[in-house]
Amino acid sequence: MKTKITELFGIENPIIQGGMHHVGFAELAAAVSNAGGLGTITGLTQGTPEKLANEIARCKEMTDKPFAVNLTFLPSLTPPDYPGLIKEIIDAGVPVVETAGRNPAEYLPALKDAGIKVIHKCTSVRHSIKAQSIGCDAVSVDGFECGGHPGEDDIPNFILLPRAAEELEIPFVASGGMADGRSLVAAMALGAEGMNMGTRFIATQDAPVHQNVKEAIVNATELDTRLIMRSLTNTERVLNNEAVERLMEKEKALGDDLKFEDIIDEVAGVYPKIMHEGTMEAGAWSCGMVAGLVNDIPTVQDLINNIMSQADEIIKSKLQNF
Ligand SMILES: Cc1cc2nc3c(=O)[nH]c(=O)nc-3n(C[C@H](O)[C@H](O)[C@H](O)COP(=O)(O)O)c2cc1C
Numbered sequence: 001m002k003t004k005i006t007e008l009f010g011i012e013n014p015i016i017q018g019g020m021h022h023v024g025f026a027e028l029a030a031a032v033s034n035a036g037g038l039g040t041i042t043g044l045t046q047g048t049p050e051k052l053a054n055e056i057a058r059c060k061e062m063t064d065k066p067f068a069v070n071l072t073f074l075p076s077l078t079p080p081d082y083p084g085l086i087k088e089i090i091d092a093g094v095p096v097v098e099t100a101g102r103n104p105a106e107y108l109p110a111l112k113d114a115g116i117k118v119i120h121k122c123t124s125v126r127h128s129i130k131a132q133s134i135g136c137d138a139v140s141v142d143g144f145e146c147g148g149h150p151g152e153d154d155i156p157n158f159i160l161l162p163r164a165a166e167e168l169e170i171p172f173v174a175s176g177g178m179a180d181g182r183s184l185v186a187a188m189a190l191g192a193e194g195m196n197m198g199t200r201f202i203a204t205q206d207a208p209v210h211q212n213v214k215e216a217i218v219n220a221t222e223l224d225t226r227l228i229m230r231s232l233t234n235t236e237r238v239l240n241n242e243a244v245e246r247l248m249e250k251e252k253a254l255g256d257d258l259k260f261e262d263i264i265d266e267v268a269g270v271y272p273k274i275m276h277e278g279t280m281e282a283g284a285w286s287c288g289m290v291a292g293l294v295n296d297i298p299t300v301q302d303l304i305n306n307i308m309s310q311a312d313e314i315i316k317s318k319l320q321n322f
Helices: 004-009 026-034 049-062 082-091 105-113 125-133 157-167 181-189 211-219 242-257 260-267 271-276 289-293 300-321
Strands: 015-017 039-042 067-073 096-101 117-122 138-142 172-175 195-197 225-228 236-239
Touching (some): 004 138, 015 039, 026 039, 039 049, 049 067, 049 082, 082 105, 117 125, 125 157, 138 157, 157 172, 242 260
Parallel strands (some): 096 117, 138 172
Antiparallel strands (some): 225 236
16 A cells, blocks of 8 residues: 555555554564564663664564654653664664654754654644644654553544644654554545554564563453543553552542652553563553454564455445445
8 A cells, every 4th residue: 555654654554553662672663564564663661772772783683674763752850861862773774763752853853864754643733733843754643542641632533633634734644543454444534644553563473572461452442441640741541450540549539739759659660560571460551442442462464464455345345335
């Protein structure tokens, strides 16, 4: 399938794997890129510029197709070494960077001067327009359904995507709630040039996470995610579990007086325990409502093949017969 996104990134299928903390390692990124999509290594998960360079090198050993690195800009007292991470990305010749979090303007000149394509992930039309105005090549429009941080506007993709299409000149992909060929065709009908998936890619054989995480997604329904940290203006959609219930009790009790320190046990440093050790009650972890549509753990290659053939079937048989 040829779209503005496949042309921009030099990929076969308009399907992107979004950066995911402690999930986006070389194994998953390479599997997605080998299947004709755009895989993404999560920059901050690697820890240091040297470790990111090592992960990029590992990914290059597993694929000769284009892949991306995600750079998430978080408010932090001790910020990560972003210039160091960017230097490694440039030196390694990574062709695409997915930025997320706050406005990436400060780092764009270095990336653009190196010829890197930048896709910024954001959750509102106004942030998408801003990304376009500072020179991003594309946007990943993340609706309220999404796993991770949906922002504070709560606009679902059935409204957000056509609104983005009305305002943007650069191409965008639909992100949040995307699972299959139906999602892809619907996203394109709403104006997107492809789709970005997070949660769906975790429940694959290639995702380098514990089997318990994959099974938790398969067993979850669309009713099983919760929004946490709203009063901190850092809303995150996570899969419900004992730690999340505990955290929400604290939110209820403390209201607007809640501070990050009050919930530190439930959110800080929990990802390695969950993703790699499979200790599912260790804390809160991002998961999208789309878990309700995930019923299997295929290889990434089979997942992408199925998405593309289902999309083809819908376009050729269903839509053209109306
Ligand atoms: C476990 C998990 C971790 C994530 N970590 C990050 C991250 O570190 N940086 C980022 O930009 N997005 C992160 N995301 C968001 C995804 O890249 C993607 O935008 C989102 O999952 C799309 O929604 P979906 O889960 O409904 O497909 C994460 C999502 C999940 C499920």
